[in-house]
Amino acid sequence: MESVTLLECRRVTKRFGALAAVRDFSFSLRAGEILGLIGPNGSGKTTLFNVIVGIHSPDGGEVLYRGKSIAHLPPHEICRRGIAKTSQIIQPFSNLKVFENVLVAALYGRNLAMRQAQEETERILMSVGLDGLRDDPAGKIPFPLRRRLELGRALATGAEVLLLDEVMAGLTPAGVEEALEILKKIRTQGRTLILVEHVMRAVMGISERIIVLNHGEKIAEGAPEEVARNPEVINAYLGKRYA
Amino acid sequence: MTMSRHPLPSRYILFVLLTGGIILGTLPLFGLEGYRLRLLSLVFMWVALAGCWNMMSGYTGYIDFGPVAYFGVGSYGTAILMIKGGLPFFLSVFLSGWICAGLSLAVGLPTLRLQGAYFAIATFAAAEAMKQVILEWDGVAGLEFFGGAHGLTLPPAPPEVFFYYVLLFFMGLIVGLTALLERSKFGYGLRAIREAEQAAELSGVPTLGIKVRAYVLASSLIGCIGGVEAYWLTYIIPDDVFNVMRTIQMITMTLLGGMGTVLGPVIGASFLTLISEYLGAKFVYDYLIFVGGVIVIVILLLPQGIMGTVLRKKGWSR
Numbered sequence: 339m340e341s342v343t344l345l346e347c348r349r350v351t352k353r354f355g356a357l358a359a360v361r362d363f364s365f366s367l368r369a370g371e372i373l374g375l376i377g378p379n380g381s382g383k384t385t386l387f388n389v390i391v392g393i394h395s396p397d398g399g400e401v402l403y404r405g406k407s408i409a410h411l412p413p414h415e416i417c418r419r420g421i422a423k424t425s426q427i428i429q430p431f432s433n434l435k436v437f438e439n440v441l442v443a444a445l446y447g448r449n450l451a452m453r454q455a456q457e458e459t460e461r462i463l464m465s466v467g468l469d470g471l472r473d474d475p476a477g478k479i480p481f482p483l484r485r486r487l488e489l490g491r492a493l494a495t496g497a498e499v500l501l502l503d504e505v506m507a508g509l510t511p512a513g514v515e516e517a518l519e520i521l522k523k524i525r526t527q528g529r530t531l532i533l534v535e536h537v538m539r540a541v542m543g544i545s546e547r548i549i550v551l552n553h554g555e556k557i558a559e560g561a562p563e564e565v566a567r568n569p570e571v572i573n574a575y576l577g578k579r580y581a
Numbered sequence: 582m583t584m585s586r587h588p589l590p591s592r593y594i595l596f597v598l599l600t601g602g603i604i605l606g607t608l609p610l611f612g613l614e615g616y617r618l619r620l621l622s623l624v625f626m627w628v629a630l631a632g633c634w635n636m637m638s639g640y641t642g643y644i645d646f647g648p649v650a651y652f653g654v655g656s657y658g659t660a661i662l663m664i665k666g667g668l669p670f671f672l673s674v675f676l677s678g679w680i681c682a683g684l685s686l687a688v689g690l691p692t693l694r695l696q697g698a699y700f701a702i703a704t705f706a707a708a709e710a711m712k713q714v715i716l717e718w719d720g721v722a723g724l725e726f727f728g729g730a731h732g733l734t735l736p737p738a739p740p741e742v743f744f745y746y747v748l749l750f751f752m753g754l755i756v757g758l759t760a761l762l763e764r765s766k767f768g769y770g771l772r773a774i775r776e777a778e779q780a781a782e783l784s785g786v787p788t789l790g791i792k793v794r795a796y797v798l799a800s801s802l803i804g805c806i807g808g809v810e811a812y813w814l815t816y817i818i819p820d821d822v823f824n825v826m827r828t829i830q831m832i833t834m835t836l837l838g839g840m841g842t843v844l845g846p847v848i849g850a851s852f853l854t855l856i857s858e859y860l861g862a863k864f865v866y867d868y869l870i871f872v873g874g875v876i877v878i879v880i881l882l883l884p885q886g887i888m889g890t891v892l893r894k895k896g897w898s899r
Contacts, residue, residue, distance in 0.1 A: 414784075414785050414786055422784075430780070431781075433775075445766045
């Protein structure tokens, strides 16, 4: 199947002082795929996400979306072009209702007028299963549902590419199962996903391709089974003895 | 109870605004005059000023500690345009509003990149700086323009009832704008910034752009009201029109009434103006002690402000 390259990083580097959190990182993302991004704590996964969505500017290299450089655009502009992110540390608009949280993203991310944005919000709340809580303040709903709200907000921006930073962290096994169902559904709507995840079973099961980061560098890339057998990956995760 | 999707039912606000406007608009026809008329005009002015501060700081959470800068610039702008330019009053006020818009754009663009306390400090410093510029200009430049510490005298003012209507207009305009803002795209953007700025930016909200727009809108309206007060009092000096107490009053009134609510500044400003006036007449020298006491009690009992507490009780989130 012929597919378009949506997002591309070319030798991206991000330094914090003397520490290179991401070093010489390159990859490309095809439309419609689910890419898993794994690596030990501090390996640069979240930093890479933050560079792509414009929270950090890269110190070197290029980030291209649909062939155009986006590396130095402000985050809201990158969002409007089609890349949205959920954060590992969730940031709901706590005093706004669940409905209004998603509405903000529909209004600004998709640049819709009020009426259309409200309709879009209804649709999104249904699809992430939050329509029953629409009038509750976002800061008051249970924690796992706040993660889902974060996902709903990202969806409402209309972004084609979703960067999901640990959407399954802190969920029960049943919650993970539910989350996976939602992700599969999202994918059938023609969105492209990058998952950063610590729940290995989940990420291995759903991703078509995995990239492994360690100390800010790519150490492996390939199908989930290949990557799981890669000695360098086992070394990074479990130490030399197991490799 | 059926819950509204909006922060407050729109018909309710429209009803309050219209009836309030009609009643207040016809009062002078039924014998309101003298001290009472003047007092009500003063209430309108403070509701309008607190309303401007609320529009910016109440909705974005960015505490503007220098709104008085634009009050002062508006006062001086109107005075100079009328005295030296010979322009009519309304045109002078209108132009002063635009002067404040330009100035607040220049102040807002760099300072609204700062967060939290830093923005408050920067705006406070900007206000003090503008006061000093007007105070020292004549001495430094060696010419008669702003009148230094002696201030400026404006042409004789029309009767009191003129200012009653002008200030009623500004109050209505600002309360009405806030009510529109509550349910508009712009308003949702502002509140998203208050709740979680980075998440707002990541959801596509151009945070810097809309913060600056809110700041410029509030500042230019404050400038217009400064111009109205200058003509009303006919005599202005920097120490009065740039007095930091004016800033503190706008903030206190909004906090008392409820930040980020349409009616908060209306209630807070009316309450504080009337209680200061009442206590000021009873205890001429030490009334401020009592005013301070009242503020402390209200804030302890109602930390969300009067309106904020009411809305919470009724189940309408702010």
